[in-house]
Amino acid sequence: MNLYKIIFSAIYIILLFxxxxxxTSGNLLKRSINKTALSTMFFSNFIFFVFADGIQISAMNVxxxxxxxxxxxADIILLFDFVKGAIAFSLGNVALSVYAFMxxxxxxxxxxxxxxxxxxxxxxxxxxxxxxxxxxxxxxKYGIKMLIYLVTVTLHGxxxxxxxxxxxxxxxxxxxxxxxxxxxxxxxxxxxxxYRKTNWILRSNSALYFIGMLLITMSFI
Numbered sequence: 001m002n003l004y005k006i007i008f009s010a011i012y013i014i015l016l017f018x019x020x021x022x023x024t025s026g027n028l029l030k031r032s033i034n035k036t037a038l039s040t041m042f043f044s045n046f047i048f049f050v051f052a053d054g055i056q057i058s059a060m061n062v063x064x065x066x067x068x069x070x071x072x073x074a075d076i077i078l079l080f081d082f083v084k085g086a087i088a089f090s091l092g093n094v095a096l097s098v099y100a101f102m103x104x105x106x107x108x109x110x111x112x113x114x115x116x117x118x119x120x121x122x123x124x125x126x127x128x129x130x131x132x133x134x135x136x137x138x139x140x141k142y143g144i145k146m147l148i149y150l151v152t153v154t155l156h157g158x159x160x161x162x163x164x165x166x167x168x169x170x171x172x173x174x175x176x177x178x179x180x181x182x183x184x185x186x187x188x189x190x191x192x193x194x195y196r197k198t199n200w201i202l203r204s205n206s207a208l209y210f211i212g213m214l215l216i217t218m219s220f221i
Contacts, residue, residue: 009214012041016210023206024199032079038210039075043068046217060102064220067095071213082193083142086149089186093152096179096216100159103175107167114162121158125150128187137195150190157183175219181212 015038022034046068050061070092078085104114128150132139139146160179163172185208192201 005218008041008045009218012038012210012214015041016207019206019210020203023202028079035075035079039072042210042213042217043072045214046220049217049220060099060106063095063099063102067092067099068217070095083145086145090149090152093149093156096182097152097156097159100156100163100176100179103163103167103172104159107169107172109162109166114159114166117158117162120161121154124158124183125154132194135195137191139194142194146190146194149186153183153186171219174215178212178215178219181208181215185209185212 015034019031019034019038022030025031046064050064070088074085074088074092077088104111129147131137156179160176160183162176164176164180167173167176185205188201188205188208192198192205
């Protein structure tokens with residue numbers, strides 16, 4: 001299993017490295033192939049880890065399957081339609097948040113012990129909304145959909161911090177860290193879309209997102 005992780009991660013990182021260039025090349029076909037390969041890898045990695053010992057139906061497995069499936073679908077849709085892709089990601093974010101709550105329950109960590117994650121949620125979301133207003137970001141064309149999206153991704157990101165800090169299980173910590181990287185990547189993507197289009201923002205978004213998804217899918221072993 002450890003050898004599989006090393007080989008899989010090495011191939012994944014190499015593809016991610018090439019994506020830094022294809023993403024900003026202006027060649028949609030090259031970018032689509034590269035991104036689809038990365039997304040297919042993290043999705044197949046999830047399937048391998050969750051169902052390696054046979055198909056076992058449980059609430060956590062169903063929720064995790066929905067979460068990763070929506071993220072995979074959103075990756076593909078996002079290549080052609082930002083709004084529809086964001087809607088698919090929002091559904092994935094909600095499923096990840098539900099799974100995060102289930103993870104806390106699994107390790108018998110009550111919400112009263114991680115109350116401070118609500119402060120993280122409010123501070124992160126509030127600070128960005130203030131920045132959107134002060135920097136006059138072009139968010140109005142997306143309307144309430146933008147706020148809903150930021151709420152969903154900030155929710156699972158703040159829960160990710162709680163899981164990474166409070167859970168003693170290594171895989172749970174990896175899952176929590178993956179959620180945090182996912183959240184940060186989406187804030188960069190939103191910034192790219194509504195404020196400043198630079199290659200370094202786009203590449204940073206991709207690095208955080210795909211590494212986050214790698215950690216999330218690795219955590220399901």
